[in-house]
Amino acid sequence: MARVLIVDDSPTETYKLTSMLEKHGHVVLSAETGEDGVSVAKKELPDVVLMDIVMPGLNGFQATRQLRKSEETANIPVIIVTTKDQETDRVWGMRQGAKAYLTKPIEEKVLMDTISEVIG
DSSP states (O other): OOEEEEEOSOHHHHHHHHHHHHHTTOEEEEESSHHHHHHHHHHHOOSEEEEOSOOSSSOHHHHHHHHHHSTTTTTSOEEEEESOOOHHHHHHHHHTTOSEEEESSOOHHHHHHHHHHHHO
């Protein structure tokens, strides 16, 4: 299965997502900040990144943009996973290079289907 990097500053959200992913056989990596997320992605080269938007320091939009612009991580699909459900946020997230945009709380089936879709 896939190696999934969760970038989220909420231990509760990270736990929920990890539980869903591990149940389906995925290997989970995690980071609590945008900066750490970019660093872990460059070091570990996961198959997909689940990116929160609202985080201290580097936010999810900025971290997604950095991953897209970096040669070693440009091909790793990013799925934005956030509570922000405004259309402007969705459009902006996709402009930063995200492959999908999901709003919390996330249904397990939607998450698994989206991961399968973006990693082909």
